[in-house]
Amino acid sequence: MRRFWTLMITLLALMMPLAAGAVQPDEVLGDPLLETRARSISANLRCLVCQNQSIDDSDAELARDLRLLVRERLVSGDTDTEVYDFVVARYGEFVLLRPVFAGHTIVLWIATPILLGGGLVALAVWAMRRRRPDTGAAKLTSEEEGALERLRKG
């Protein structure tokens, strides 16, 4: 169920049209489908001279150059992945706002799910354990039973 929701949210996030403020009218591509792809790629690329802004949001000259580059690659027929690869090859991984899933980022991606999972498992174990002593505590040792027996007779 949780995986389903995570997936849903991921899809939701991917489908949302992304806000932007910097794109110039002359940059906009004629093909609306290509333009949409260009915009969603831009929202995932970091403006290298800004503070935590995507090139889609940034007014900086360098961001504009990168936006044009992305559109150029798309027009020449690149897939989204090829565009990302091209940009990363040029500017390094730093340019990706959404880090890749690889050896050096594995902790980043899985730490939170593991924490949550661990917490849920701990809760489940606690809930199970809580039930057991109810029956376990009722059992008496043979010594105690003997004592009980004596008391009853006595």
Add this chain to the structure above:
Amino acid sequence: MTIELGHFALILAFILSIAQAGIGFTFWRGNEMAQRFVTQAAILQFALVGLAFAALVQAFMADDFSVRLVVEHSHSLQPMLYKITSTWGNHEGSMLLFVLILVVFGAAVAAFGRNLPHDLKTLVLSNQGLMVAAFSGFVLFTSNPFWRLDPAPFNGTELNPVLQDIGLAIHPPLLYLGYVGFSICFSFAVAALISGRIDAAWARWVRPWTLASWSFLTLGIAMGSYWAYYELGWGGWWFWDPVENASFMPWLAGTALLHSAIVMEKRNALKIWTVFLAIITFSLSLLGTFLVRSGILTSVHSFASDPTRGMVILTVLALFIGGAFTLFALRASALRSGGLFAPISREGALILNNLFLSAATAGVLIGTLYPLVLEALTGARITVGAPFFDVTFGGLMVPLLLLIPFGPFLAWKRGDLAAVTQRLMAAIIVTVVLSLLVFGFLGFPITLAPIGLGIGIWVMVGAIAELVDRAAIGRVGMAQSWARLKGLPRTTWSTAIAHFGVGVSVIGIVCATAFQTEIVTSMRPGEATEIAGYTVTYEGEELVSGPNFTAEQGSFMIGSPWGGERALTSERRVYAVSGMPTTEAGIRTYGFSQMYVQFGERFGEGGRVVRLWHKPFVLLIWLGTVFMAGAGFLSLTDRRMRIGAPARAKSRTARAAQ
């Protein structure tokens, strides 16, 4: 002269706080003299730091350009409001504000804490004194705002134009009230660990402080978000910027603390966890201060990029957090665990709430620090940006939001999930029907936005359902239901209102993200553009001048689909002294939706780049936070929150029940 007086007052407060901490921590056990000393010291500190702060504000108001800080961050042409806010629109001044709020809270405990057990009060105030000592020392020795300049220049170099906004008057003080307010919870936690005594009375004391701080922090973050939305000029309202995360983490942890403190107060359970959360929450506030002030992160917020200051704050941070956790490790086992409960119960639901919120806090913390750690270890530079947080944080929030309505319905100790679901059946049906209506109204799109809306509706309906259930509406007569509704404790109302607010915010977030329309175009005077049913006509531009800036101002006329036209202006400003350009977006509100117009660069002959957004229901995002914070304040007025005779009687019965 006043500035020297302020400087002197701060030095006195520093020395006094050292004495307060030293004497308090040494003689806390059963010493009436020590208790009186720390109480009076806390109140006197408030007077002294208040004086120091007033002196600094006065220097800014009077354009005293013999004070270095005023020269560096103000200008005689600035409007009076921005002269005053310039006081904390810089590193030194904002740290002094931090100290001021620390002593305000300390003095509040001293003044209102007459009923506190004396040992506990002494320890709390001693710890508060220790923090005042650390931060006033930091201000005096590394970030002193009181230095003079000789010779004094004729004028200053202006406050950063982006900060010249009413937002600066509201956002930082509210945020600090929240951040620093958690210091009281921290001090209570440390006091509980040192004395080894923690009971329901302790929780009853901690809860109001948590509520107040949390409400302030909620408003502070929301205000910051709205400020960024209208000031930064592209209509984004949350960027997952490390500095935003720094304020968001204490909020998440504080929300968890708020809920676990309820369990502790009502059921005397989760003691160790509550103490742990109290420490964590304030530690995250300190971490936020460190991240922002050290220059490790660059952002609009980091006025100071001075490694020395960073090192000092890091040391303070390490001492407080390290000290508190060492204490926790040594003493936590001394705190006896209280009331038992079944997994399916109100307590269990609150634990689940805490689990999700803690995981979310950890997720944000990891995402914020991971790039720094990775670069330090391997030299690899990566960015963790909004797309990462949207996925991980969103994934955690969905189950939490779905579970919210169940919590208040479950009974303490042992709940019945089937029965609760039955009582929620009406709410479930209403939610499904409403969601389907919305889905149909949208034309059955294949996106997942309707699911987001459905979740928001569920949280809102669930909150109302709790009130309906409590008032037995439909089961007893109208008059009796009304009487029941009026008779509900304010804490019940505030729970419902706060949860309702969460739903409102969710709907705002989903609508503003999924259904916004955006047009980037070039316009010449007289031309019109259609957007989301609105007609925006560009009427022309003119040069206007403000007190300390000149601006190209574009005039627009907006025709709404329901008829009626409203004028709007949007500006590109250049500030005279710093020569820095800013944009002032033009915004018009229609119901909860907004038209957002950004006036861009020149384009072609007589044209202008114009960016238009229609943001449907965007105001709900902040309206929801107002509900949440308002509910927090409402809850504070509940009779049961007041500390007095009834509370003591209750805690006695609680102790007897153990």
